[in-house]
Amino acid sequence: MSRILGVLGGMGPAATTAFLARVQALTPAAGDEDHIRVIADINPQVPNRHTQPEAAGRTLGEMARALKTAGAQVLAMPCNTAHAHADAIRAAGLPFIDMIAETAKAAGATGARRVG
Template identity: 40%
Template sequence: MNKPEKIVGILGGMGPEATVDFMQRLIKLVPAKDDSDHIRCVVDNNPKVPSRMKALIDGDGENPGPCMADMAQRLEKWGASFLVIPCNTAHYYYDYVKNSVNIPVLNILDLTTNYVVKHFPEVTNIGILASNAVQKTKMYEKCFEPYHKNIIFPDKIFQNRLLSLIKDIKKGLCGEEQQQELQVIVDHLITKDANLCIIACTELSVIASTFKSPFVDASQILAMRVIEIIKEEKNN
């Protein structure tokens, strides 16, 4: 009897477009010949998770951690073998999720850090394209600190433009105008000596395939790790 394939549980809705984009990445990474070749996912696409920005930037929002923990527990109950959170900012509350379940929880920041260190060891200056909350909490600085990498965020005016762009994508605006705006911000990071940029917002991942600069995408790295876990399970 074949061993049951692992099921990935997705804490989604942060935002919904980013969650769908992440699932599309999973689909594209599988060399499927039929439906049954694809990965089984259990998804809570919950746009009602309290705002991470209100909690971390405004300081007057509800703590999203308990809601995310509840989602994680439900996904585990529904059969998930391991969990992913396709939202960089939400990883500020990663421990709420990890400590609430008895199954592994992948960490998009750790995976991205390890990927960059392994595949781009020569890179010293890393540009981060992320929400203001990721900048404020210094999540990526803490990840890369042991590797002596210099983390570069856009200057304030460009960071505010980036936040506006993220909000546009949440509204469903994902066209050429938004892609051009992202390129302008990336070009700005290059002028600040960034050797490599990280798409560290899964909203930005929705439109990030077109710009012309060295980059890695945290959402893609997370998706690749999911595929690796499923393959490892099949081969054991």
């Protein structure tokens, strides 16, 4: 049985819906019941990650804790900029799929020394 994915979304809303569409499209499933369960918090009111970083970190941490309470077992977030607050998200105590770290790892595995 797969884990329940919690998605911290809404930054921006189009990125979140594109991410969810990719999760669905790339899941090897023969029928509806073969897809993973996803709990999403699509919150476009997260404070600006550039101008209000402390408030953004607090809000993202709250979202992560709420997703955990709702049953999420692993977290993901499709917003690049908000990954600067990964520590606040990890503080919820769930594994966090860090797309920045995963992309760097995948690029490094190819022998790339710079990514543009």
